[in-house]
Amino acid sequence: xxxxxxxxxxxxxxxxxxxxxxxxxxxxxxxxxxxxxxxxxxxxxxxxxxxxxxxxxxxxxxxxxxxxxxxxxxxxxxxxxxxxxxxxxxxxxxxxxxxxxxxxxxxxxxxxxxxxxxxxxxxxxxxxxxxxxxxxxxxxxxxxxxxxxxxxxxxxxxxxxxxxxxxxxxxxxxxxxxxxxxxxxxxxxxxxxxxxxxxxxxxxxxxxxxxxxxxxxxxxxxxxxxxxxxxxxxxxxxxxxxxxxxxxxxxxxxxxxxxxxxxxxxxxxxxxxxxxxxxxxxxxxxxxxxxxxxxxxxxxxxxxxxxxxxxxxxxxxxxxxxxxxxxxxxxxxxxxxxxxxxxxxxxxxxxxxxxxxxxxxxxxxxxxxxxxxxxxxxxxxxxxxxxxxxxxxxxxxxxxxxxxxxxxxxxxxxxxxxxxxxxxxxxxxxxxxxxxxxxxxxxxxxxxxxxxxxxxxxxxxxxxxxxxxxxxxxxxxxxxxxxxxxxxxxxxxxxxxxxxxxxxxxxxxxxxxxxxxxxxxxxx
Numbered sequence: 001x002x003x004x005x006x007x008x009x010x011x012x013x014x015x016x017x018x019x020x021x022x023x024x025x026x027x028x029x030x031x032x033x034x035x036x037x038x039x040x041x042x043x044x045x046x047x048x049x050x051x052x053x054x055x056x057x058x059x060x061x062x063x064x065x066x067x068x069x070x071x072x073x074x075x076x077x078x079x080x081x082x083x084x085x086x087x088x089x090x091x092x093x094x095x096x097x098x099x100x101x102x103x104x105x106x107x108x109x110x111x112x113x114x115x116x117x118x119x120x121x122x123x124x125x126x127x128x129x130x131x132x133x134x135x136x137x138x139x140x141x142x143x144x145x146x147x148x149x150x151x152x153x154x155x156x157x158x159x160x161x162x163x164x165x166x167x168x169x170x171x172x173x174x175x176x177x178x179x180x181x182x183x184x185x186x187x188x189x190x191x192x193x194x195x196x197x198x199x200x201x202x203x204x205x206x207x208x209x210x211x212x213x214x215x216x217x218x219x220x221x222x223x224x225x226x227x228x229x230x231x232x233x234x235x236x237x238x239x240x241x242x243x244x245x246x247x248x249x250x251x252x253x254x255x256x257x258x259x260x261x262x263x264x265x266x267x268x269x270x271x272x273x274x275x276x277x278x279x280x281x282x283x284x285x286x287x288x289x290x291x292x293x294x295x296x297x298x299x300x301x302x303x304x305x306x307x308x309x310x311x312x313x314x315x316x317x318x319x320x321x322x323x324x325x326x327x328x329x330x331x332x333x334x335x336x337x338x339x340x341x342x343x344x345x346x347x348x349x350x351x352x353x354x355x356x357x358x359x360x361x362x363x364x365x366x367x368x369x370x371x372x373x374x375x376x377x378x379x380x381x382x383x384x385x386x387x388x389x390x391x392x393x394x395x396x397x398x399x400x401x402x403x404x405x406x407x408x409x410x411x412x413x414x415x416x417x418x419x420x421x422x423x424x425x426x427x428x429x430x431x432x433x434x435x436x437x438x439x440x441x442x443x444x445x446x447x448x449x450x451x452x453x454x455x456x457x458x459x460x461x462x463x464x465x466x467x468x469x470x471x472x473x474x475x476x477x478x479x480x481x482x483x484x485x486x487x488x489x490x491x492x493x494x495x496x497x498x499x500x501x502x503x504x505x506x507x508x509x510x511x512x513x514x515x516x517x518x519x520x521x522x523x524x
Contacts, residue, residue: 024092025085033075034085045089048082058086104177106184109198114184118147123180133164140364142294150184153206155199161302162209210248217301218243224305226312226327228268234329235308238265249300252282268308271338273331280341291344292366311337313387314373336373336392343390343400344371347408350401350438358522365408383407398439399460405435409521418519421503422494422510427520429462429493430485433469434522436461465492482523486511 025035038047048058050065063082066072106114122136137148137159144152144159153163170186188194190201221243226234242250255266261275271281279296287293288303289310312326314333344366351359372389381403382389388407390400409428410420418424469488472479489497490507498504505513514523 025088030075030077030081031085031088034077034082037071048086104181104184105195106188106197107195109196114150114197115180116147118145119150119180122148123177133159133167140361142364142367150187150197153202153209155203162206162213166205166209211246214243214246214248214301217305220305221301221308224308226308226329228329229331234268234311236265236268238263239268239304243301247301249298251298252277252286252296268329271334271341273335280338280345284337284341287367289370290367291341291369291371292348292363294367310370313370333373337371339392339397340371340373340390340400340404343397343404346397347401347404347435350435351405353438354434354522361412361521362405362408365411369408369411381407383410395460401439402432402435402461405431412521413519416519416521418517419503421501422489422497422505423503423513423517425493425497426485426489426510426514427523429465429489430469430481431522432461433466433485433488436466462492465489468492482514482520483511485523486514 022035022039025031038044040047045058048062048066049055051059051061054061060079063079066082067077067079104115108114133151137145137151139145143157148159151159151163151167153166167183170183184197185193187197187202187205190205191198218240221235222240224235228234242254255263255269256277257263260277262270262277267275269277269281269285271284272278282296282299283293284291285307286296286299286303288306311329311333314329314337348359348363348366351362354362368386370387372387373392381391388404390403392400395403406428409431410424413424413427414420465488468491469484472484472487486507490510494507494510
């Protein structure tokens with residue numbers, strides 16, 4: 001292992017036994033003093049590990065506290081002396097982890113070591129015990145994080161369920177570095193156990209795993225009993241036959257005729273009732289049931305099965321307050337879904353004035369969430385788990401896009417670590433206003449607002465909020481957006497939300513907290 005330097009010392013120790021002799025520390029008087037002085041404690045490094053914020057890790061702060069001790073000062077001990085001493089302790093008494101890593105000599109086909117700093121840090125048995133591979137290995141855009149490329153079996157710079165499942169299968173009952181060793185050993189044994197892990201061996205493994213998974217998925221597809229309109233089977237023999245010969249995906253062009261209409265037997269893919277296939281419909285099925293897709297040119301068997309499961313959940317269950325599978329997908333269900341997908345696209349089209357990075361965050365959020373229909377509910381929008389459910393009968397596409405940006409902002413704030421509170425609502429409503437500012441430039445914006453006819457416009461697109469925010473801006477064009485967001489929220493929504501959340505704050509307290517908070521996705 002590399003030695004620590006004076007610039008940035010960091011020694012990680014857990015409470016453990018150290019085994020070495022006094023004779024190992026006789027190079028000079030300072031070394032002897034440090035050994036004797038520290039040996040007086042039951043735990044060898046207890047007198048060094050003093051900083052409360054970094055227990056188990058000896059840092060420069062710990063060393064400075066140690067150097068302030070009068071006994072230590074009498075012996076003219078310096079920071080450099082302590083670091084040299086600790087480096088020697090580590091060499092003489094390596095952790096089980098470091099011993100394990102020293103035996104893991106895996107290399108790639110270019111003879112480059114596979115065990116890198118990122119892998120060591122993540123799988124350290126002294127710092128990590130619970131592993132969330134799907135979350136920890138993947139960036140927000142779906143690509144695999146730098147340093148974890150060894151887990152990318154098919155070299156597509158992503159990590160899918162096939163790869164994640166294989167990681168878990170190779171290390172049942174293992175923890176930490178043993179888990180990593182188990183995984184790498186399994187890859188090493190694919191061609192020959194020579195400690196060399198090649199891209200070709202990984203690719204072959206992935207293809208075999210994919211073939212096995214597709215056999216299971218085809219069986220699932222054949223056993224789907226969901227009915228459509230007129231009690232007809234949703235999954236037809238024509239759909240099954242497209243995957244009957246081991247095909248892993250289908251091209252959408254193959255299920256349409258020369259005029260662009262869906263061929264007979266493929267009506268399931270028609271969500272809006274025009275018997276054709278557009279990009280929104282392709283996105284839903286190719287993404288496995290999400291409103292946005294990275295690649296809508298092809299449909300994998302896995303995403304087909306998953307999107308059918310999501311189709312079956314369209315339709316609100318009043319008893320359980322969630323979208324539950326009912327083994328029926330009607331034309332109305334599909335049209336509600338299409339409406340929500342259209343609203344997702346409309347929302348993205350109307351946030352182009354936001355920072356590019358934030359636009360991408362909203363887009364990636366849409367790739368991760370699902371949409372559900374709240375048809376029989378009094379509510380307009382609700383998020384449970386990873387699904388945003390919307391009352392499609394009481395709102396049009398533009399209004400749904402407003403609900404979506406509100407709910408997606410909650411999603412992003414949760415990702416930023418902000419607790420559910422009135423603090424979140426300050427920004428969720430303000431992001432509705434940012435969307436409204438852009439959308440109202442369209443002359444048709446105020447037309448066909450179904451909710452206006454019901455007299456509930458304040459619950460969908462809240463014109464009281466929008467008008468008051470406009471008023472604040474006209475009175476003070478230079479008003480900071482955080483200040484505007486708080487004032488507009490307090491004026492129009494505070495009385496309701498102060499009873500909705502447990503964190504009851506006065507308007508003055510709320511304004512102060514919002515101003516100081518740095519976890520907002522847009523408000524700075």
